[in-house]
Amino acid sequence: MTARYFALVRRDLRLMAQRGSEAMATLLFFVTVACLFAIALSANQNLLVLAAPGVLWISALLAALLALDAVYIRDFEDGTLDLLLMSPLSVPGIAGAKMLSHWLLSGIGLVAASLLVAPMMGTPLAVTGIMAVSLSFGTLYMSLLGGVAASLTLGARRSGLLLAVLVLPLLVPMLILGVLTAEAALAALPYKAYLLLQLAMVIAALGLAPAAAGAFLNMHLRSS
Secondary structure (H helix, E strand, O other), X not given: OHHHHHHHHHHHHHHHHHHOHHHXXXXXXXXXXXXXXXXXXXXXXXXXXXXXXXXXXXXXXXXHHHOXXXXXXXXXXXXXXXXXXXXXXXXXXXXXXXXXXXXXXXXXXXXXXXXXXXXXXXXXXXXXXXXXHHHHHHHHHHHHHHHHHHHHOOOOOOHHHHHHHHHHHHHHHHHHHHHHHHHHHHOOOOOHHHHHHHHHHXXXXXXXXXXXXXXXXXXXXXXX
């Protein structure tokens, strides 16, 4: 049964890769916003280094929002989602596979892009690696919460705006912890406690998000 969920993930990745433009738009948005901040603050290198964690985190979270409405919408529009929900696969498992697909395509790409952008903003290489780990937790958390919000707003008008309103307030704790992790690393202070708190939030979301999204998808199936 597990192989079927991984087959669903592979299918989603293949379809998203064929479209290509969605993932590319996410990465270009992230790089563009970060570079604009770097240009604006280039006259003050010390300020740029201090601002880099916040800039990278905000840019990454906003960029990840761009692809959130695509978690279910393509399958919803062509009827594939209804077929999946009526299949022997568990609905929370389907939701979890969709969330994983989103993170593998957008989240990992954003983390990889941060490894290139952070040094441009004066971030030391050692701190860049720590920020990449922190962003990995943050983007995975984003995909989990975003998957729940996407299932709740499925079929709604202007779902992208609704997603932003629902998800952004819930991301504030993760954003704060991510910035604190990078700032502590920059100041050569202990940072592992912040990373562990981020990991704890991700583990909690892993247990709750697929079940919550599955409940909303079941409501959609019954109402359709």
